[in-house]
Amino acid sequence: MTESSYYRDGKKQLKFTPYKGEKMDTCATIHDEYVCCNVKVLKSVSNCPFDCSYCFLQNYLTNPDLEVVEETDRLINEIRQKVTAQPWRFFRIGTWELGDSLALENQTGQAKTLIETFSTIENAVLELKTKSDVVDPILDCQHNQKTVVSWSLNTDYIVNTEEHKTASLNNRLIAMKKVVDSGYLVGLHFDPMIYYADWEADYMDLLNECYKVVPSNQIAWISIGSLRFNPEQKRLIENNFRGSKLTCQEMVKGSDNKVRYVKPLRIEMYTKMFNKMREFWGADPLIYLCMERWDMWDKIMDIQPRSIGELDYMFADHFNRHFPLVNTQLPNRDLYIKYQNT
Amino acid sequence: MCNQAHIDYFNDQFLSWKFDSCNKTLLDSININGILTPILTIAVNNQYVIVDGRQRLLVAKSLGLKSVPYSVIEPDLTTSDLIKSLHSSDLDKSTIYKLRYLKHFNIPLDNNSLSKLGLPYYSHIKKDVDRILDLSDDAQRFLHDKSFSLKEMVNLLHYSPAAFDRLLADDAYFHFTKRTFDESLSIITALIKRHSFGLDDLLTQTNYLNLIDQSITPQQRQKKWLDDIRSMASPVLRQTQQSIDSIIAEMALPAVVTYDRTLENTGVSIQANFTSVDDINLLVTSLSDDSVQQQIKQVMELT
Numbered sequence: 001m002t003e004s005s006y007y008r009d010g011k012k013q014l015k016f017t018p019y020k021g022e023k024m025d026t027c028a029t030i031h032d033e034y035v036c037c038n039v040k041v042l043k044s045v046s047n048c049p050f051d052c053s054y055c056f057l058q059n060y061l062t063n064p065d066l067e068v069v070e071e072t073d074r075l076i077n078e079i080r081q082k083v084t085a086q087p088w089r090f091f092r093i094g095t096w097e098l099g100d101s102l103a104l105e106n107q108t109g110q111a112k113t114l115i116e117t118f119s120t121i122e123n124a125v126l127e128l129k130t131k132s133d134v135v136d137p138i139l140d141c142q143h144n145q146k147t148v149v150s151w152s153l154n155t156d157y158i159v160n161t162e163e164h165k166t167a168s169l170n171n172r173l174i175a176m177k178k179v180v181d182s183g184y185l186v187g188l189h190f191d192p193m194i195y196y197a198d199w200e201a202d203y204m205d206l207l208n209e210c211y212k213v214v215p216s217n218q219i220a221w222i223s224i225g226s227l228r229f230n231p232e233q234k235r236l237i238e239n240n241f242r243g244s245k246l247t248c249q250e251m252v253k254g255s256d257n258k259v260r261y262v263k264p265l266r267i268e269m270y271t272k273m274f275n276k277m278r279e280f281w282g283a284d285p286l287i288y289l290c291m292e293r294w295d296m297w298d299k300i301m302d303i304q305p306r307s308i309g310e311l312d313y314m315f316a317d318h319f320n321r322h323f324p325l326v327n328t329q330l331p332n333r334d335l336y337i338k339y340q341n342t
Numbered sequence: 343m344c345n346q347a348h349i350d351y352f353n354d355q356f357l358s359w360k361f362d363s364c365n366k367t368l369l370d371s372i373n374i375n376g377i378l379t380p381i382l383t384i385a386v387n388n389q390y391v392i393v394d395g396r397q398r399l400l401v402a403k404s405l406g407l408k409s410v411p412y413s414v415i416e417p418d419l420t421t422s423d424l425i426k427s428l429h430s431s432d433l434d435k436s437t438i439y440k441l442r443y444l445k446h447f448n449i450p451l452d453n454n455s456l457s458k459l460g461l462p463y464y465s466h467i468k469k470d471v472d473r474i475l476d477l478s479d480d481a482q483r484f485l486h487d488k489s490f491s492l493k494e495m496v497n498l499l500h501y502s503p504a505a506f507d508r509l510l511a512d513d514a515y516f517h518f519t520k521r522t523f524d525e526s527l528s529i530i531t532a533l534i535k536r537h538s539f540g541l542d543d544l545l546t547q548t549n550y551l552n553l554i555d556q557s558i559t560p561q562q563r564q565k566k567w568l569d570d571i572r573s574m575a576s577p578v579l580r581q582t583q584q585s586i587d588s589i590i591a592e593m594a595l596p597a598v599v600t601y602d603r604t605l606e607n608t609g610v611s612i613q614a615n616f617t618s619v620d621d622i623n624l625l626v627t628s629l630s631d632d633s634v635q636q637q638i639k640q641v642m643e644l645t
Contacts, residue, residue, distance in 0.1 A: 008465075009465050235493075235497050238497065238500040238501075239496055239497065239500055242500055245535045245536070247532065248531070248532035248533070248535035248536040249532075249536060250575065250576050250577065250578055250579060252576075252579065252604040252605070252606060253604065254604070254606045255606065255607070262576065262578045262579045262582075262604075262605060263582075263605040263606060263645070264578050264582055264605070264644075265578055293606065293607075293608070295608040299643075
């Protein structure tokens, strides 16, 4: 570790940096056995003002500075170039890979510019994922439902004990209601689910609170995932968050070198969440597992996507059927499979 | 130039950051030959302050020698640089020595000083170093003897302090290695947090106290206890493995049936060695049996 490379040091001051290299890529967590949904990421933000104990940035960032790319027009050029090159594909592009999509919006105004740009792009949606309640700057944007405003959600207990400096659950829900009322599509990410004594009752309460705010026909997607980290990060969590109980549960290491709750626990957690979601919102919303094995999809949801291309197609197809104004073209499954690694 | 002086004439203030150690070879040698290499000193305020040879002096004292040979040097270095230069071999081998040396000479914990000793710099290193040096001398000695790195020591600090002290005090019964000490503490701390146990309850439940009373070697004791706490830390995995193992045992297939014991990879692996067509037929017949297929399905559901 060299001087000032400690990831927490850079969080205190926002820096604007010039556009350098390509910023749009496939989600970094992609792996052969633990399925990724082939979402694309726009690395417009690096590091995060929040301080979640489970955050992978602790172990990932080599540059700890809190940075936002200042040349949004160049980011937009890159996006346009890439989505135009594959007109058959329905792109999902998120700005949350290395930071929070909305936490810095009052200072940067970047999300607003991106929302307005995406409203005119035929074959893509923007995903802004946040743990903040900063939505006022985007409420009046012309979005055409081409932006999905998503929340990373957890129980009150986990927000209070592990998601330091983030907006409270209640404030996130208030912000979510504003976004719903502004006509946006919403994404709900119950990831990472964390196992603790009262997890079941608390997560069911959480779903109930979300159900009161978001109607089924405005849900773009819902993801479920559980706590996972590599062994080095376990040490960092224990060192950086001394009171945290995150690492004390029963976990095993998978072939992607990440430890997760032992499989029977994950199955129990996901099944209860999935069934409750279907009970609340019905069969329509697209629910997916984040970074889970193929067989888990089968066990939890009775579907068997066998490749990231197939999963990518599933999203495009879902949008074409449920939000035909957002994805106007009928997706071609063969192309999604053939070009799944692009 | 070598002189002789009374043994009480020397001050070891510059080397008190080092641990006393009983070196039998040195003791035997001094007992027979006396001190062959003079103690190295510098003169400070009319006193001879040792910069090298503290161990020789301690041994000489323990043997009741009245006087020892010494040399006085007048170096162009600062005292801390002189000590670092003369003790670089010990400093290179022990992170605890590096930290004790830095503290002893009030050297600031900045990037420059730390990098000279091969230590990393980060913004809160002072806090970590203070916490390490607040540990008892016994604990620091243990970390020194087991050659813990700074990162490894910082990791230990985040485990249960009560468990740390207890395992340290009982090391003679277990002979922990660096790895097993860390693993034991990691598991115990997790169990304490997971179940809100007190340390004594946990030690009772994991058979720790009984093991201490048993007439077995420290290595056997360590292995048994680690098995017990690993098992206690993974109840769901162990229970599922037992269920699968019993289903596989019931199958009675003429083949070796295995599965991923972490349960992450679903399915079973069936491995058979055929030496005749009859062997093939036997396996095929067994696999065609409805109850065997049902059992394989059960295993697949559990993995």
